[in-house]
Amino acid sequence: MNRSPYITNAPAVSSIMLKVLLALVPGIFAYAWIYGGGILVTISLATTTALAAEAALLKIRQRPIRPYLSDLSAVVTAWILALALPPLAPWWLVVVGTFFAIVIAKQLYGGLGYNPFNPAMVGYAVLLISFPLIMTKWPAPLILAQTKLSFMDQLHFIFSNTLPAGIKIDAVTSATPLDYLKTQLMLKHEITAIMQAPIFGIFGAKGGEFVTAAYLLGGLYLIQQRIISWHLPTAFLGALAAISLAFYAVNPAHFADPLFHLMSGASMLCAFFIITDPVSGPTTPRGKLYFAAGAAVLTYLIRTYGGYPDGVAFAVLLMNMCVPLIDAHTQPRVFGHPKD
Amino acid sequence: MMNSIIQFASKLVRGQTGETADIYKFHGGVHPDGHKQESTTRPITKLSIPEKLVLPLRQHVGHIPKVKVQVGDRVLKGQMLAEAEGTVSAAIHAPTSGTITAISEQVIPHPSGLPDMCVTLTPDGKDEWIPLQTTDWRNTDKNTLIASLRSSGIVGMGGATFPTQIKVRADGKSHIHTLVINAAECEPYITCDDMLIRERADEIVKGMEIVKFLLGAEHCIVGIEDNKPEATIAMTAACKALTNTTVKVVPTLYPSGDARRLIHLVLGIEIPHDRRSTDVGVQVFNIATVLAIYRYFTFGEPATSRIVTMTGSVNSPQNFEVLFGTPLQTLIDAAGGAKSGTTHFIMGGPMMGFDLPTINVPVTKAANCIIAATPDLFAPPPPAMPCIRCARCADACPVNLQPQELYWFSKSDNFEKAYDYKLFDCIECGCCSYVCPSNIPLVQYYRYAKSEIIAADKAKEAADLARERNEFRLARIEREKLERAQKHAERAASGKAEATKAGEAKTAPAKTETDKPAAAATTDDAKKAAIAAAIERAKALKAAAAQADDTPEKTETETTSTAHTSSETAPAEADQDAQAKAEQAKKDKQALIAAAIERAKAQKLAAAQAGISPKNVEDASPAVQAEINEIDAIREKALQTGKAKASDSED
Numbered sequence: 001m002n003r004s005p006y007i008t009n010a011p012a013v014s015s016i017m018l019k020v021l022l023a024l025v026p027g028i029f030a031y032a033w034i035y036g037g038g039i040l041v042t043i044s045l046a047t048t049t050a051l052a053a054e055a056a057l058l059k060i061r062q063r064p065i066r067p068y069l070s071d072l073s074a075v076v077t078a079w080i081l082a083l084a085l086p087p088l089a090p091w092w093l094v095v096v097g098t099f100f101a102i103v104i105a106k107q108l109y110g111g112l113g114y115n116p117f118n119p120a121m122v123g124y125a126v127l128l129i130s131f132p133l134i135m136t137k138w139p140a141p142l143i144l145a146q147t148k149l150s151f152m153d154q155l156h157f158i159f160s161n162t163l164p165a166g167i168k169i170d171a172v173t174s175a176t177p178l179d180y181l182k183t184q185l186m187l188k189h190e191i192t193a194i195m196q197a198p199i200f201g202i203f204g205a206k207g208g209e210f211v212t213a214a215y216l217l218g219g220l221y222l223i224q225q226r227i228i229s230w231h232l233p234t235a236f237l238g239a240l241a242a243i244s245l246a247f248y249a250v251n252p253a254h255f256a257d258p259l260f261h262l263m264s265g266a267s268m269l270c271a272f273f274i275i276t277d278p279v280s281g282p283t284t285p286r287g288k289l290y291f292a293a294g295a296a297v298l299t300y301l302i303r304t305y306g307g308y309p310d311g312v313a314f315a316v317l318l319m320n321m322c323v324p325l326i327d328a329h330t331q332p333r334v335f336g337h338p339k340d
Numbered sequence: 341m342m343n344s345i346i347q348f349a350s351k352l353v354r355g356q357t358g359e360t361a362d363i364y365k366f367h368g369g370v371h372p373d374g375h376k377q378e379s380t381t382r383p384i385t386k387l388s389i390p391e392k393l394v395l396p397l398r399q400h401v402g403h404i405p406k407v408k409v410q411v412g413d414r415v416l417k418g419q420m421l422a423e424a425e426g427t428v429s430a431a432i433h434a435p436t437s438g439t440i441t442a443i444s445e446q447v448i449p450h451p452s453g454l455p456d457m458c459v460t461l462t463p464d465g466k467d468e469w470i471p472l473q474t475t476d477w478r479n480t481d482k483n484t485l486i487a488s489l490r491s492s493g494i495v496g497m498g499g500a501t502f503p504t505q506i507k508v509r510a511d512g513k514s515h516i517h518t519l520v521i522n523a524a525e526c527e528p529y530i531t532c533d534d535m536l537i538r539e540r541a542d543e544i545v546k547g548m549e550i551v552k553f554l555l556g557a558e559h560c561i562v563g564i565e566d567n568k569p570e571a572t573i574a575m576t577a578a579c580k581a582l583t584n585t586t587v588k589v590v591p592t593l594y595p596s597g598d599a600r601r602l603i604h605l606v607l608g609i610e611i612p613h614d615r616r617s618t619d620v621g622v623q624v625f626n627i628a629t630v631l632a633i634y635r636y637f638t639f640g641e642p643a644t645s646r647i648v649t650m651t652g653s654v655n656s657p658q659n660f661e662v663l664f665g666t667p668l669q670t671l672i673d674a675a676g677g678a679k680s681g682t683t684h685f686i687m688g689g690p691m692m693g694f695d696l697p698t699i700n701v702p703v704t705k706a707a708n709c710i711i712a713a714t715p716d717l718f719a720p721p722p723p724a725m726p727c728i729r730c731a732r733c734a735d736a737c738p739v740n741l742q743p744q745e746l747y748w749f750s751k752s753d754n755f756e757k758a759y760d761y762k763l764f765d766c767i768e769c770g771c772c773s774y775v776c777p778s779n780i781p782l783v784q785y786y787r788y789a790k791s792e793i794i795a796a797d798k799a800k801e802a803a804d805l806a807r808e809r810n811e812f813r814l815a816r817i818e819r820e821k822l823e824r825a826q827k828h829a830e831r832a833a834s835g836k837a838e839a840t841k842a843g844e845a846k847t848a849p850a851k852t853e854t855d856k857p858a859a860a861a862t863t864d865d866a867k868k869a870a871i872a873a874a875i876e877r878a879k880a881l882k883a884a885a886a887q888a889d890d891t892p893e894k895t896e897t898e899t900t901s902t903a904h905t906s907s908e909t910a911p912a913e914a915d916q917d918a919q920a921k922a923e924q925a926k927k928d929k930q931a932l933i934a935a936a937i938e939r940a941k942a943q944k945l946a947a948a949q950a951g952i953s954p955k956n957v958e959d960a961s962p963a964v965q966a967e968i969n970e971i972d973a974i975r976e977k978a979l980q981t982g983k984a985k986a987s988d989s990e991d
């Protein structure tokens with residue numbers, strides 16, 4: 001029988017996923033430092049829900065549970081979704097979002113390897129459409145908050161939606177810079193004036209920019225480990241910078257500068273951890289460039305003209321739909337075949 | 341433009357900007373552990389004559405040779421036991437003197453595990469040569485030399501076993517300017533070429549001279565991977581005496597020993613997918629083949645032995661010079677015996693080799709390496725997981741295919757798509773499986789899809805042939821009918837009775853009925869074409885009839901066609917016209933047949949792509965014919981295992 005090759009040198013799917021989780025750790029640390037330990041609760045909640053939902057669905061679908069649960073792909077989805085949610089999201093929000101991501105977006109399409117859409121982004125989009133108010137209510141970074149919530153206070157808030165006596169919700173939350181920018185621009189304020197608000201940092205959101213930088217660090221680690229190819233992040237960040245620069249150049253009073261776009265919202269998380277999901281993304285090198293650039297342009301357009309402050313989730317989902325088309329039209333030239 | 345930017349950026353990221361001078365890298369490739377040092381510590385040892393030699397007749401690609409001896413014959417060493425038959429074939433010689441004790445079917449070292457015709461020789465221990473005839477090749481006509489190679493039994497020793505005389509004969513189409521000597525030996529574990537160069541570089545170089553002369557090549561390039569420094573030194577020193585000969589050291593990267601990859605590496609020429617290397621003036625020879633050619637012309641020795649690497653889980657891994665037909669057990673014993681825990685034996689390297697069906701097989705011309713396998717060395721792959729589209733396989737593919745897409749299409753039996761995505765350019769090198777995080781047996785899927793497509797093409801070819809035959813028959817019937825009608829009209833004109841003729845004409849449709857099953861076998865296309873042709877004919881006849889409407893004499897016959905259309909034949913006056921139309925219809929048919937032949941040719945070409953083996957033989961289009969036969973025999977089995985694999989990977 002011919003069953004060659006007899007040797008392999010491939011990391012297991014689980015070890016690839018583990019490295020992605022590892023790469024998220026600096027971002028999580030920065031997140032906890034800036035917004036408090038509540039995020040750790042959110043991540044644990046999402047992870048538990050994801051694993052439970054995955055196991056239940058595998059059981060229903062009569063698939064082996066152990067190998068699929070230990071591939072860690074559900075955990076990656078859970079962590080990315082948790083990091084995309086507001087830090088003080090109530091427990092049920094996390095559970096509902098994760099449930100949608102794992103059950104609807106992943107398992108019902110056939111499980112690992114078969115989901116056409118990024119599961120975490122499906123979960124996020126469902127929550128954003130269903131609960132826009134909660135989803136856009138972000139706690140102020142601890143350095144800015146009038147009242148600082150302790151870890152226990154955050155824990156209590158996540159599960160019971162109550163704050164310590166004497167503290168009002170407005171005292172601990174604030175608009176995100178992208179949200180604030182959008183509403184202020186609608187009020188015909190100028191960018192330079194808007195940017196004077198305390199929530200803006202040097203590059204993006206005050207405090208938030210550290211988290212973003214930590215994602216960048218983790219992303220570079222993934223490229224170095226050859227878990228992700230350079231094509232996707234480079235094209236995403238490049239295209240986002242290019243389109244925001246074009247708008248900024250035309251009217252700097254109305255459009256934020258490229259650096260702000262790169263360092264705000266979910267840009268970095270998207271560039272290195274969201275669009276790099278191999279299953280729902282394209283496989284050809286050229287296709288990856290088109291896919292990422294398309295996601296960046298859509299993100300910018302939704303941020304600037306859309307109804308939601310950040311456009312990453314919808315941009316990624318829309319580009320997911322184009323993947324078969326992109327792949328089909330970006331096939332590389334096969335050895336010995338003419339250029340066409 | 342876009343691609344060059346991507347490539348440059350990729351290289352930058354991987355730190356591969358520094359290209360070795362004169363080496364043209366190919367896409368992808370992998371770096372498996374060499375495991376070559378184990379078998380290179382001892383020199384090549386000549387194995388003693390075993391008690392019995394079993395010589396499969398089919399040790400090469402092509403037609404099975406014709407046996408020239410009978411049971412009970414005493415033969416001398418080097419005596420021809422079977423002579424090459426057909427164009428692509430190779431002779432078999434007695435590896436030593438002795439008696440023919442059997443000509444029977446025995447298990448041969450082939451993935452199928454099926455038995456095949458073998459000649460069994462019991463040696464007498466005298467090792468007595470037949471009178472050897474040396475050739476002064478420099479002063480002999482090239483064609484004579486090439487013709488004599490046919491009786492040499494020499495085939496491609498790199499593992500592809502393509503008869504050598506086919507590779508040196510001029511096809512008259514293209515001039516060979518460069519001879520590439522394949523000494524890359526990129527597969528792990530295999531060291532027979534390495535050791536051969538280290539020990540016999542001088543003889544190899546002399547063989548290179550002969551091959552260069554036979555091909556009329558001006559240049560010669562030896563490609564060696566940089567993990568063989570001793571061989572490189574030996575070869576470079578030996579090549580100094582030769583003009584226009586260079587040794588090029590290529591980076592160690594599997595599969596650089598694949599002929600197309602090696603040509604690209606050393607010459608920068610990318611052979612078009614539908615061409616052979618000879619079409620661009622390049623021919624590739626393995627060093628062991630070259631050495632065998634040298635020994636044949638200089639000493640008159642036909643192919644009776646080869647160097648085999650016996651490695652893996654044996655006590656003293658080593659290279660041996662082994663007579664063809666030597667039982668595998670003798671070889672294992674010579675290497676100190678297999679260690680405990682050895683489960684089976686692999687022939688070839690771990691990337692492209694196969695499990696030997698049993699230990700009771702002989703060493704053949706293709707056996708470059710035998711690996712004693714244990715679960716420690718070659719762990720059974722963990723259960724396959726779903727493809728996560730990580731595209732590592734695409735990064736590793738030396739042909740720049742998209743293995744993840746091919747897998748998807750092969751798995752879902754979407755063979756048309758698989759073909760469109762250049763499945764037949766796949767060289768089955770195994771790089772994709774080697775890097776797959778989901779442990780998917782990708783190559784097996786491709787082999788399955790290829791065998792299915794080849795089988796479908798064969799069926800279609802048979803159907804095309806049936807259709808051609810049917811069309812020819814229809815044309816003949818038409819012609820006969822017209823002839824009859826003409827005669828009939830002539831007679832009518834001369835006032836003869838027509839009753840007897842009408843009776844004759846009636847026999848034609850009856851005959852059609854008997855041939856119906858053949859017509860039923862044709863494809864829809866054929867039916868459509870036939871129907872269209874019939875309608876055309878009917879129209880032509882009607883038009884002719886309309887023109888001659890007022891003529892009094894009308895005869896009734898039937899027009900035969902697969903669609904069973906009947907129409908009125910033209911009267912005598914319109915005969916000329918109708919004949920012209922019929923001529924036209926005949927021409928159309930000829931065009932149809934020509935088109936069908938073109939299609940069949942295209943299919944054959946496609947099938948030829950399947951046979952390209954990444955060892956040293958360049959293109960194996962005739963070889964594929966033989967391969968197809970084999971594939972046919974094992975297709976059932978492959979199909980079952982493929983299906984089994986497919987269902988395995990489901991869960």
